[in-house]
Amino acid sequence: MTTAATTDLFPAERVERGESPFTKARKRFFRHRLAMVGLVILTTMILMALFAPLLTQYSPIEINLTNMSQPPGNGHLLGTDTTGRDVWARILYAGRVSLSVGLVAVTLSTLIGVLIGGLAGYAGGRLDMLLMRFTDMVMTFPSLVIIITVASVLGPSIYNTMLVIGMLTWTGTARLVRGQILSLREQQFVLAARSMGVAPRSIMSKHLLSNVVSSVTVAATFGMASAILQEASLSFLGLGVQSPTPSWGNMLRDAQTLSILEGMPWLWLSPGIMIALAVLSINFIGDGLRDAVDPRSLK
Amino acid sequence: MSVQMNVASKDLLAVNDLKTYFPIRAGVFQRVVANVKAVDGVSFAVREGETFGLVGESGCGKTTISRTILRLQKATAGNVFFDGEDVFAKKGKDLTALRRQMQIVFQDPYASLDPRMPVGDIIAEGLLIQGMKEADARNKIVQEMLDKVGLNPYHAHRYPHEFSGGQRQRIGIARALALQPKFIICDEPVSALDVSIQSQILNLLKSLQKEFGITYLFVAHDLSVVEHISDRVGVMYLGKMVEMSSREKLFRTPLHPYTQALLSAIPVADPRRKRDRIVLTGEIPSPVNPPSGCRFHPRCPLAIDRCKVDEPVFEEKRGGHWAACHLVERVGGATPDLQSHKAAANIAAVPA
Numbered sequence: 278m279t280t281a282a283t284t285d286l287f288p289a290e291r292v293e294r295g296e297s298p299f300t301k302a303r304k305r306f307f308r309h310r311l312a313m314v315g316l317v318i319l320t321t322m323i324l325m326a327l328f329a330p331l332l333t334q335y336s337p338i339e340i341n342l343t344n345m346s347q348p349p350g351n352g353h354l355l356g357t358d359t360t361g362r363d364v365w366a367r368i369l370y371a372g373r374v375s376l377s378v379g380l381v382a383v384t385l386s387t388l389i390g391v392l393i394g395g396l397a398g399y400a401g402g403r404l405d406m407l408l409m410r411f412t413d414m415v416m417t418f419p420s421l422v423i424i425i426t427v428a429s430v431l432g433p434s435i436y437n438t439m440l441v442i443g444m445l446t447w448t449g450t451a452r453l454v455r456g457q458i459l460s461l462r463e464q465q466f467v468l469a470a471r472s473m474g475v476a477p478r479s480i481m482s483k484h485l486l487s488n489v490v491s492s493v494t495v496a497a498t499f500g501m502a503s504a505i506l507q508e509a510s511l512s513f514l515g516l517g518v519q520s521p522t523p524s525w526g527n528m529l530r531d532a533q534t535l536s537i538l539e540g541m542p543w544l545w546l547s548p549g550i551m552i553a554l555a556v557l558s559i560n561f562i563g564d565g566l567r568d569a570v571d572p573r574s575l576k
Numbered sequence: 577m578s579v580q581m582n583v584a585s586k587d588l589l590a591v592n593d594l595k596t597y598f599p600i601r602a603g604v605f606q607r608v609v610a611n612v613k614a615v616d617g618v619s620f621a622v623r624e625g626e627t628f629g630l631v632g633e634s635g636c637g638k639t640t641i642s643r644t645i646l647r648l649q650k651a652t653a654g655n656v657f658f659d660g661e662d663v664f665a666k667k668g669k670d671l672t673a674l675r676r677q678m679q680i681v682f683q684d685p686y687a688s689l690d691p692r693m694p695v696g697d698i699i700a701e702g703l704l705i706q707g708m709k710e711a712d713a714r715n716k717i718v719q720e721m722l723d724k725v726g727l728n729p730y731h732a733h734r735y736p737h738e739f740s741g742g743q744r745q746r747i748g749i750a751r752a753l754a755l756q757p758k759f760i761i762c763d764e765p766v767s768a769l770d771v772s773i774q775s776q777i778l779n780l781l782k783s784l785q786k787e788f789g790i791t792y793l794f795v796a797h798d799l800s801v802v803e804h805i806s807d808r809v810g811v812m813y814l815g816k817m818v819e820m821s822s823r824e825k826l827f828r829t830p831l832h833p834y835t836q837a838l839l840s841a842i843p844v845a846d847p848r849r850k851r852d853r854i855v856l857t858g859e860i861p862s863p864v865n866p867p868s869g870c871r872f873h874p875r876c877p878l879a880i881d882r883c884k885v886d887e888p889v890f891e892e893k894r895g896g897h898w899a900a901c902h903l904v905e906r907v908g909g910a911t912p913d914l915q916s917h918k919a920a921a922n923i924a925a926v927p928a
Contacts, residue, residue, distance in 0.1 A: 295734030298692055403606070465688035466698075469751065472646045473702035474675040487692050 302491065305569040312565020315558035322555055326372035335363035337370035338521040349543050356543045358531065368547050371523035375555070378439050378518070379505040385443025386504075387497045390450025391486070397451070398458025399481055409455065416448045428516040435524075438517040442507050450496050457489045491570035498563035502556045509552050525552045587657075588759060588791050589622040589645070594654035596637075596644045600864065613863045614640040616815035617654070619890070622759075627785065627792040629806030629823070631799060631838070633860050637815040638795045639683075642761045645793070646680055647671070658759070676706050679752035683764035685744035689736040695722075695747055696732030702755045721750040724787075725780060742773035746780065753784065761793045766801060778805055799842050803827055811835045814871045815863055817890055821897035831899040834872050870902070878903055 306312060325332060335353075341361030349356040355364035397408040424441050431437050461467060462485060470480050511517030512526025520527060525548040532538070532545035595618075597611035615637040622628040630638050643649040645656050647663065656663040658678060666674050679702075682688035689698055699721055700714040708714050719729040725746040736744060745765060752760050762781065766774040782805065784790060796802050802809055803823060810820040811834065819832040830836045837854040856875045861867055867874050873883040882902050890900040 295694060295738050297694070297735055298737070406606075465682040465684055466690040468643070468648050469680065469682065469688055469748075470690075470701065471648055472675060472678075472680050473755065474672040474705050475701065483693075484690050488690070 302569040306565050309565035309568060311561045312568075315561030315565070318554055318558035319562065322372055322551070322558075323376060325369055326376055329366070329369035329373065332369055333363065333366040335366040337362065337367040337523050346541060348541070355547050356541070358544055359537070359541075364543060364547055367523040367528060368525075368551060371525050371528055371548065372551065374435060374518055374522060374524040375505055375508055375526070375552070378435060378442070378508040378524070379501045379555075381439040382442035382446070382504040382508070383497050383501040385439065386445075386447035386500060387450055387493060388447075389443070390447035390496075391454050391489075391493060393447070394451035394454030394456075395458055395481065395486065395489075398455040399462060399477070399485065401459075405455070408451075412448050412451050415445065418445065420445045424511060424516055433516050433519050435518045435522065438508055438511055442504050442511075446500060446504065446507075450493060450500070453492060453496055454489055457492060458485050461485050461488055491566075495563055495567045495570065498559060498566055502559040502563065505552065505555055505559070525549075525555075586624055587621040588624040588659060589793070590657040591621070591641070591645065592619050592655050592657070594618045594641065594644060594656065595652040596640050596649060597652040610864050611652075613815050613866060615644065616863075616866070618812070618815070618817050619654075620810050620817060620820055622791055622793055623808075624758075624791055625785075625789055626807040627794050627805050629802035629809040630793060630795045630812060631797060631802050631809060632812035634797060635814075635860055635863070636812045637863070638797075638812055639763055641812075642680065642763050642793060642795050646675075646678055646761065672706065676702075676755045677757050678759045678761070679755060679757040680761045680763060681745070681748050681752050681765045684768050685741045685748060686768075688748050689744055691736055693735075694732065695734055695736065695739075698736070698747065699732070699751045699754050702751065706755060717754055718750075721754050724753065724784065725750045741769055742776060745769060745773075745777055749777075749780065749784070753788075756788070757790065759791045759793070761795065763795045764797070765794075767796065767798060774801065781805065799838060811838065814860060814866055816871055816900065817898075818872065818901070819897075819899045820890075821894075825894070825897050829897075831893055831897065831904045832872075832901050833876050833878050833903070837877075870900070 333354075339362065341357070343361065344353075344357055345361040346359055347353055347357040347361075349364075353363050353365065355368065357363055358367070393408050393412065397405040397412075423445065427437060427441050462480075467480060467484050470484055475483070508517055508524065509526035509529065512524045513530045515527075515530060518524040518527055520531070528548040529545055529552075532541070532548075537544050594615055595613070596615040597613050599608040600610045600612060601607060602609045618637070618641060620628070630641065632638050640649060644651045645663065647666075651664060658674065661674070663674065689695075693701075696715070696718045699718045703714045703717060708717075715732075718732050722729050722731055727743060727746055727750070731739075731747075736747070739747065745768075748765075765781070766777050769777060778801065781792065785792060792805075794802065794805055806823050808820070808822050809826045811818050811826070811832065813834050819826065819830065819835045821831075826835065827839065830839055834856075837856050840852065840854045854877065856877075858875050861871070861874060867884075868887075869885045870876070870879070870883040870888050873879040876883065880902065886902065888900045888902050890898060891906065893899050893904050893906050
């Protein structure tokens, strides 16, 4: 390079942008096989739930007493239940319920967790102690007892199910965020920002939260899998989503009798497989995300 | 020329009896049970345009001093004047304006840059805070600063993880430089770098000083680095300043036994040259409960009874040469000679 080259500081091939940590993580994620399998399965399930009316001509709640307990086939892909409702239709519409309960509950719990954890981690001192003791307290709540109480006071419904799961599962996220913020705020790049006069609020959003996004995303993914499971068990106990609205959990509940267990496997096998597939694929995605954002793989 | 400079130069930074304690809290009510006296009554002044080197072992309070000056750490007592203005009294806009004048370069080039920001944004962050709203103007300065520190302007779009340690430290310097400060604190800026890179960074700092007339407070534990870059040097031990003078005087005729011991530990790149090392025994005591009298007395090979009870005053022993030691007479007195005291005072001397 000669001195004349100073006018030509931007040769075309040099202006390419650097790879942000986010871009690198995304590339690693899309190379993760198991995560891709999970992503394909989950996307299929979401599409199935979204386009349910196009995939079946039956209503999930309409009773047809002339066509009860039919095995799969004969116009009903997965047969019918004891009141003649089409199981395939119910599985599709239940997907809407179960997946959205999982999504809303985990969004709620992540918001609460990030808020409380972030506040505790950044403020420190007394507020930190107060918030973390509160978190410990929530962790000690026997969730089933609370849920039964809420269900009996507010009445069991899909919204209360979302609310209760969200309100009881944020503690892990709060601890995670607090711990990370505590260590991040002593980092020299945060001190540098402070020495330049960056306001605490922008330090929080620009330097601290942006650095916990990846681990919170991973936690939220695993959280969604467990929220779906929780919804299933609540509905199974009759405390969650109520009939006739189908959810995978209350479909299992409806299939509890011995005669169904022995004689009509399509009634419990199909929702069971859906729950297992959903949870498994989300966990695969979570694994992939975790590997992708692992700082040790960030060179 | 240097004489002229000295006559003309005034104190840019004055630190008076600065104390920074870290409370140790315990129990349910978080009662303060003790204090870590990281900085315990330090006074010094940095003249405009000079480089003031601050040396001492790890844990002696060097870094705490620099962070307290920048108000990254709350001072317990004392005050700091920058350009005649009380640093600790500033608030709001005045404080932001002051922050523009004082910047810092950190020790760890890996931890001091936000991994999620492109280099250009990192350098421009301070400009944005200081009210430079136009992106074009900011970009221009970013390009200029990258050029000044020996990086390429197209590096602005890259992320910190794409650079080596030395390059990252250059980015850190560019960030400090972007605000055109009068004063930069270099907090061990080269101790995390390879020796070959160290000299490049030191020379860069020197040439920037020449170009922009920046004043440095250079914190380090490496004496040869401090000797290379400083005009004046202060030596700290356990939260106190023990000796301060011009570089030449300090390295040629150290007054304080601690400084003498430190200097004797500098390796000499000549296997034929014999030298006696003064090896200090014991560890640096805890700053929670510092020794009575002179803080150095438990490790001092020359300590007398008075040192255990009476804390020496930090005073000007010779013209411009300050020290805190009972054994150093003011003006004209003999320098305590460690080498000749060796036999009498039980010192381990290790021939190199």
